[in-house]
Amino acid sequence: MIGRHLLADLWGIDAARLRDGALLRQCLVDAARVCGLTPVAGPVMHEFPGGGVTGFILLSESHLSLHSYPEKGFLALDLFTCGGSDPRDGLAVFRDRLQPAREDITVQARGRETP
Amino acid sequence: MIGRHLLADLWGIDAARLRDGALLRQCLVDAARVCGLTPVAGPVMHEFPGGGVTGFILLSESHLSLHSYPEKGFLALDLFTCGGSDPRDGLAVFRDRLQPAREDITVQARGRETP
Numbered sequence: 257m258i259g260r261h262l263l264a265d266l267w268g269i270d271a272a273r274l275r276d277g278a279l280l281r282q283c284l285v286d287a288a289r290v291c292g293l294t295p296v297a298g299p300v301m302h303e304f305p306g307g308g309v310t311g312f313i314l315l316s317e318s319h320l321s322l323h324s325y326p327e328k329g330f331l332a333l334d335l336f337t338c339g340g341s342d343p344r345d346g347l348a349v350f351r352d353r354l355q356p357a358r359e360d361i362t363v364q365a366r367g368r369e370t371p
Numbered sequence: 372m373i374g375r376h377l378l379a380d381l382w383g384i385d386a387a388r389l390r391d392g393a394l395l396r397q398c399l400v401d402a403a404r405v406c407g408l409t410p411v412a413g414p415v416m417h418e419f420p421g422g423g424v425t426g427f428i429l430l431s432e433s434h435l436s437l438h439s440y441p442e443k444g445f446l447a448l449d450l451f452t453c454g455g456s457d458p459r460d461g462l463a464v465f466r467d468r469l470q471p472a473r474e475d476i477t478v479q480a481r482g483r484e485t486p
Contacts, residue, residue, distance in 0.1 A: 258440065259447065263376065265482055296417040302429055310434070312427050314417055318438050318447070319427060323374075325482070330373065332433070332481050334449070364477060366447050367380055367440070 258367025259318055259338035264347055266333060268357025271326035275307040283353050284313050284320050287346030291337060293317050318366075320346065331356070336366065373482025374433055374453035379462055381446040383472025389439035389446060390422040398468050399428050399435050402461030406452060408432050433481075435461065446471070451481065 273279055284299045294316035301311035312321035318336040325331070333350055335343035343363070350356075388394055399414045409431035416426040427436045433451040440446070448465055450458035458478070465471075 258443070258445065259438075261378065263479060263481070296425070297415045297427075300412045300415060300427075300429060302411040304431070310411070310429055312429060312434060312436075314415060314425055314427055316419070318425070319436055321427075321434055321436070321451075323433050323451075323453075325373065328373070328482075330482055332374065332451075334451075336436075336438075336447075336449070338438075360483065362479060364378060364479075366378070367443070367445055368475065 257365045259336060260343055261336040261364045261366050262343035262347060263362045263364065264333040265360040266331040266350065266354065266356035267329055269329050269331055269354045271329060273354050274324040274326040274331060275309065277301050277303045277309045279353065280309050280311060280322055280324060283350050284311060284322065287320055287335065287349040288313055288315060290349055291341040291343065291346045293337060293341060317341065372480045374451060375458055376451040376479045376481045377458035377462060378477045378479065379448040380475040381448060381469065381471035382444055384444050384446055384469045386441040386444060388469050389441040390424065392416050392418045392424045394468065395424050395426055395437055395439065398465050399426055399437065402435055402450065402464040403428055403430060405464055406456040406458065406461045408452060408456060432456065
């Protein structure tokens with residue numbers, strides 16, 4: 257296995273937080289930091305006229321990304337990390353700052369030599 | 372459901388192609404185009420001293436990303452698209468240009484209202 261990819265669909269988040277590009281940017285930065293990851297580009301952020309925010313950090317160890325839907329209270333978060341770090345440590349940052357009411361989490365092994 | 376997220380672990384790719392940042396960048400651009408997607412940032416690419424390449428396009432409709440491991444003949448590809456486009460159309464671009472010998476593909480629904 258080469259990496260662990262945590263896909264988090266987070267619901268019931270306050271819309272104002274999902275429109276807050278600075279907050280979401282900081283979550284990406286802090287999630288990378290607590291996981292001990294090494295950014296090589298970004299965070300690259302984009303704010304849509306309707307209020308949604310999208311962004312990513314490219315890492316030595318793969319990437320972190322997010323896409324917010326304030327009108328649905330929804331955030332699609334990806335924490336894809338190679339090496340020894342645990343992407344759940346990064347998820348904890350988002351839980352703490354965004355307080356989702358419901359989570360739908362999958363952890364997918366990436367790069368299994370024998371599927 | 373808000374989006375479809377295709378996770379492709381592609382094996383048995385020629386190492387020279389996995390070191391070719393220009394080729395991989397063009398694959399991202401062309402995959403976005405054939406899927407009818409709208410880039411809002413990138414492609415942002417990073418080439419590692421050891422030869423691996425990592426890259427990302429941020430889209431109105433989520434993102435495309437890749438991480439290559441030339442020494443393993445491996446590419447981790449993500450095609451995460453919201454709206455009506457089919458990420459398998461983008462996968463076809465990578466298949467055509469990179470000729471993987473083996474594929475390990477998952478398509479994950481993102482943003483299911485009732486999991």
